[in-house]
Amino acid sequence: MIALSSQCHIENKKTRGLIVLKKSLLSVAVALAAMPAVADVDYKIDLTEPTHHTGDVQITFPATDKDYLDIKMPAWRTGYYRILNLANGVRDFQVMTEDGDSLNWHKLDKSTWRVELPANARAEDIVVEYQIYADLLGRRARHIDDSHAYLDASAVFMYADEYRQEPVSVSLEVQDSWRSVSGMDSTDDHRFVADNWDILVDSPIETGINKLFKFEVDDRDYEVVFWGEGNYDAEQTVADLKKLVTTGPEIWQGYPYQRYVFMIHATSGAGGATEHRNSTIIQRPRYSYGSREDYLSFMSTASHEFVHTWNVKAYRPAPLVPYDYQKENYTELFWIAEGSTSYFQDHLLLKADIMEPNEYFERLSKDIEKYYRKPGTDVMSVAEASFEAWSDQYGDRAQNFSVNIYAEGATISWLLDMALIEATDGEVSYRDVHNELYQRFDADEVGFVSDDVLTILEDLTGKSWQDWWATNVKAPVADVPFAEMLQTVGLELTFKSDDEQLPWVGWKGSESAEGVKLTRVERNSPAWNAGFTPGDVIVAYDDHRAAGGRFKEAISEYQVGDEVEVTFFRRDQLQQTTIVIGEEQHTGATIVPVKEPTAKQQARFLQWLNIPHPNA
Structure with a gap:
């Protein structure tokens, strides 16, 4: 069985090597390719009067021989699986030919404008104009004020299906003191270009009064842009991000980008983060960076979004390939997309020496306590939670009758990781599964389904994981053997509630x-x-x-x-x-390393976190 697994592993490595080389050559080709001189679809936005959260958008679409053109605004944005009805910010919509002749239009639904194209107008470009109201900072969708504009294209720039795969350009008219940053290529200070609308919609723009830092690591370029004042230490943050971005090879063979942008908002109240194709936006209240606990929380978020650059952006579940921006995209695998990302995020911080092992153990202890305080774990599976992610689970019912694709998804990811390590005597871990997903599935072309993950598990280990999947993914898991899993890697779990009646x-x-x-x-x-x-x-x-x-x-x-x-x-x-x-039960959780771990425990700890046991 193990011999078969090893042979499979060798063959997979050969295949992966060819794919990695192919991806590397493709990245170089993309980096060296000349930028399009003239885009097929031109977007412009005037942000020179931003005080009241508005911007004026103009889009020029190429001529078409059709008798109408449907122009759409997405109903949601990537990374936030809720219908947001983003068309609600559109006002003063109008359409004309390039010569200025008005065209008739009517709405088909809340997000679609149908433009009528008489025969005499079909030889001309179509110009769409509207005002966008942008005050959705906390949703990380669109926000315009007198200090900046954050523009996620899904909430700002409409599209037409006919031109979704055509080259685009975005020009910003801004105040002289503003600086514009995006993951897209730029042709001047406030103009960006992309090969198609899907890249534009996955490449937010931050423009305004900001602080910008640039650095290079392993021939890849990085930018860190801060908007807003707060108690963050920009120099320390950039130094730690430099360390974080080196950790990709701990899980994956190859990077899916040549340039990456961290966008950081120090805000008043808004918080959260969203991954994008080669960038991320992270928001936190402006005075929640200073303490060690706050800083680790921020870095953990940064690591989460960095993991997403592979898991979700480079490979993702099939129902999200390509994204359908007009309706929900249902899948039973959001627990992998989000939960596994949450599972890996602190592992990378450990490897980068940003987080100490005792700090990780403390965070893990709190996660275990939260799991025991979640009655929904004996009601809902992570597969069901994934499918229901689009539903607004909230309040008591969310706690008592459902689970979370992030927290409980991370727990099931951990459970699978330990099962893989034990089944293969440490030859295979969950990191290998995600590397295989990266090598086998390109999110620009095809996504994966549950059977694909099961195939990878069998390829890596030489055995079927159907029963494990049915028990732990498709069914609720109320009783996770936390103590046993930790003991396997030389850690001891105790609860204060075990020693006294609370x-x-x-x-x-x-x-x-x-x-x-x-x-x-x-x-x-x-x-x-x-x-x-x-x-x-x-x-x-x-x-x-x-x-x-x-x-x-x-x-x-x-x-x-x-x-x-x-x-x-x-x-x-x-x-x-x-x-x-x-x-009270299962409270006051503490995880400590055993003083004299066995050789097997030391080996298992290394295979799990990819760092030595603290008492090795």
């Missing part, structure tokens, strides 16, 4: 002068069993006032098994019930 009710709430308004009630908890639900406002317990800032502490002073009379408002009606204090 009182537990299973609710979360926000305190005010009126009382404590419940925001979450955990399924099967004492609060759940007592009938509490989010929205209830607790005003008293055992005849004591709940408001005043001491409620949480007071409840923690009860003993397991105590009964508490709770008075609360529901629908503005006063009610009373009894809650029985329960015992």
Whole structure:
């Protein structure tokens, strides 16, 4: 079995070598190719009056012999799997010929404008003009103000299917003090070109008053642009990003880009990040960079988006190839696209010496605690969660009856990684699976399905993974053997709750002068069993006032098994019930290296994280 696996591995390496060479030559050819002198579709946006979040867009489409042209605005953008109805920012839409003759149009649906083309207009270019309202900073879709503009083409620039694969150019008219940056090639300070609209839509533009840093690593060019003031250390951030970008070969053979751009927003309130073809946008509140914990959180996000450059942008599930921007793109594999990315992100920080092992263990401990606090793990599988990703799972129901493609997807990725390492005596890890996905599937041409992943697993190990997949991907996994997995790699998992009885009710709430308004009630908890639900406002317990800032502490002073009379408002009606204090489980998690790991544990740790065991 292992001999067969080894032979398969050798043959795969030969194949991968040829593909890597092919990709490398292609990258060089692309880098050296002359930029198009004249694009088939020209986009222009006037940002010279940005104070009220508006820009004026003009698009010139080539002449067509059709009697109409459908012009579309995407309903969503990549990296955020929700219908956003991005056409809602369009105003003053009008169409004319290049000679200025108005053309009739009507809307087919919320995102499609049909332009009528009489015979005498079909020899002329078609000029579309509209104003775009851009105040979707937190969605990382479009934002224009007096200091900058962030333009994700999916939320700004319309397209026509007939010209989706034709060359495009984007020209920006901006204030003299502004600087423009994008992952696209540029022909001057504020003009970019791309081979087609799909590259444009995956290459956001940051223009405005910003700080720009450039560096080169292994003959690849990088740019880091900061917009906004905050407590970040730009020099340290750039230094660590230099280390991060060297870690690609830890998982993949080859890089899918020659140039990469990190866009960083220090904002007021907005947070999140989105991957793109050869760039990323990362947003954080402006004063959430300073502490070590905050900084590691930022770098972990940067690493997540860097992993996405391969996983999602270079290879991705088949239903997303090509992206259909007018409707949901359903797949059962978002847990690989997002969850596996979350799984790998801190591994790369460890390898780059940006994160210390003890810091990783602390973050992993918190993830384990969160898993145990997620009742949805015994209800929903990661495959179902992937398919339902387009649905808006929120609040109590999300916590109690569903799982998350990021967090639980990362857990299943870890489970698969450990299973691969054990099955092959460390010859194969989950990193090898993702390298094979990269070598076999080019997202510009074809995506992968579940059977493709299963084929790769069998090719790498010489055995079928159908049963494992049915048990861990297609079915809920409520009982993950965290302690056993960690023991295998020479780590010990303990819980504070194992050593002492801790009182537990299973609710979360926000305190005010009126009382404590419940925001979450955990399924099967004492609060759940007592009938509490989010929205209830607790005003008293055992005849004591709940408001005043001491409620949480007071409840923690009860003993397991105590009964508490709770008075609360529901629908503005006063009610009373009894809650029985329960015992908290799986809290206070701690992961520490065993002092004297065996040779096998040291080997497994190295195979898992690709760094030596701390006590080796």
